[in-house]
Amino acid sequence: MHELAVAQSIIQTVSSHLENKNIRKVSRIYVTLGVLSGVEKGALLESFSLMPKQTLFHTTKLNIKECELVVYCDSCKRQSTIKNGFRLQCASCGKRTSRIIKGTEMTIDRITYE
Amino acid sequence: MSNNPKIMTIRTGILEENDRRAQILRRNFAKNKTTVINVVSSPGSGKTELLTVVSRELITKGLHVCAIVGDLSTDHDAKRLASSGAHTYQINTHGACHLDARMVKQGLKTLPWRDADILFIENVGNLVCPASYDLGETKRMVLMAVTEGEDKPLKYPTMFHSADICVISKIDLASVAEFDEQKAIQNIYDVNPDILIVKTSAKKRIGIEELVTNLLAK
Ligand SMILES: Nc1nc2c(ncn2[C@@H]2O[C@H](COP(=O)(O)OP(=O)(O)OP(=O)(O)O)[C@@H](O)[C@H]2O)c(=O)[nH]1
Ligand SMILES: [Mg+2]
Ligand SMILES: [Zn+2]
Numbered sequence: 298m299h300e301l302a303v304a305q306s307i308i309q310t311v312s313s314h315l316e317n318k319n320i321r322k323v324s325r326i327y328v329t330l331g332v333l334s335g336v337e338k339g340a341l342l343e344s345f346s347l348m349p350k351q352t353l354f355h356t357t358k359l360n361i362k363e364c365e366l367v368v369y370c371d372s373c374k375r376q377s378t379i380k381n382g383f384r385l386q387c388a389s390c391g392k393r394t395s396r397i398i399k400g401t402e403m404t405i406d407r408i409t410y411e
Numbered sequence: 412m413s414n415n416p417k418i419m420t421i422r423t424g425i426l427e428e429n430d431r432r433a434q435i436l437r438r439n440f441a442k443n444k445t446t447v448i449n450v451v452s453s454p455g456s457g458k459t460e461l462l463t464v465v466s467r468e469l470i471t472k473g474l475h476v477c478a479i480v481g482d483l484s485t486d487h488d489a490k491r492l493a494s495s496g497a498h499t500y501q502i503n504t505h506g507a508c509h510l511d512a513r514m515v516k517q518g519l520k521t522l523p524w525r526d527a528d529i530l531f532i533e534n535v536g537n538l539v540c541p542a543s544y545d546l547g548e549t550k551r552m553v554l555m556a557v558t559e560g561e562d563k564p565l566k567y568p569t570m571f572h573s574a575d576i577c578v579i580s581k582i583d584l585a586s587v588a589e590f591d592e593q594k595a596i597q598n599i600y601d602v603n604p605d606i607l608i609v610k611t612s613a614k615k616r617i618g619i620e621e622l623v624t625n626l627l628a629k
Contacts, residue, residue, distance in 0.1 A: 302509075302540075303425060303426070306425050310421075310423060310425060333569055335569030382568075383572070384602065385601065385603075393601065394604065395604045403425045403426065404424055405421045407422070408419050410416060
């Protein structure tokens with residue numbers, strides 16, 4: 298279960314962006330997880346809520362936006378969203394493609410604070 | 412009392428800290444011309460066995476080999492691997508399910524890695540967690556034993572997608588395990604069309620030469 302390590306990294310990364318700023322508390326952290334990020338939303342939410350946190354993050358809520366897997370086909374010049382699993386195939390011609398447009402994200406987008 | 416919350420845009424990778432450390436390692440490895448292979452698989456797919464045989468082969472060719480071995484709590488694998496003549500260092504992760512760049516940096520301190528042509532990093536046996544952690548490696552190699560079934564890539568797409576080489580290991584057991592090779596290869600390419608597949612048996616020394624060539628290829 299690396300969701301705990303990921304939760305810790307979220308706090309750590311946000312903290313490093315808050316140095317020398319006058320902040321009383323962080324209200325929300327907005328993150329994006331691609332379905333191919335390997336991080337499970339439910340497990341991350343749970344890890345985040347269970348994790349001991351310093352004052353600044355005591356009441357912080359985690360908002361997770363999940364992002365679908367989208368690939369680009371060079372022959373058809375079009376994108377397709379991969380439903381039902383993770384086979385990287387063009388939805389029109391069925392050919393395999395390794396060009397991923399989105400779905401691997403694991404990012405912190407913004408925070409709200411007081 | 413409660414003032415309106417203010418917004419701050421951050422836009423950064425969650426694992427930015429690890430990624431930064433891994434990039435520094437990667438630069439140092441490249442400067443030193445050391446090829447670094449991050450080896451991942453489920454527990455027991457044959458990482459230590461294969462690395463022992465491959466290391467012996469490389470050493471016979473006159474190359475210098477180092478290995479960092481991640482393990483939850485023992486040093487058995489490092490000892491086995493050292494029998495090949497490779498310099499090894501054991502990292503006990505004390506329960507952590509993956510290695511990260513900081514641990515690798517720590518491990519390098521006690522290894523003569525600057526003399527090494529190739530450095531293997533045997534990750535903790537786990538197909539989920541190590542996928543997200545860049546160790547600064549040149550190549551990532553995932554093992555899948557014929558005894559594990561053909562659909563491993565579909566169950567653990569993040570890992571198989573992130574790898575450069577996929578080794579189908581324990582190929583000597585393929586017929587006993589009724590391994591469907593065509594189906595397995597289909598599944599691997601379905602989640603990673605660019606991956607290189609090599610079939611090996613560490614016990615029967617099948618595919619070792621081919622793997623060595625591919626590991627050393629630029
Ligand atoms: N038949 C056969 N058995 C193998 C082969 N490679 C490894 N094994 C056996 O598989 C078992 C596990 O091998 P290890 O090399 O310890 O696997 P590992 O991936 O390092 O395991 P962990 O470090 O615990 O995750 C051992 O009993 C090995 O002897 C092979 O090519 N053929
Ligand atoms: Mg091992
Ligand atoms: Zn197409």
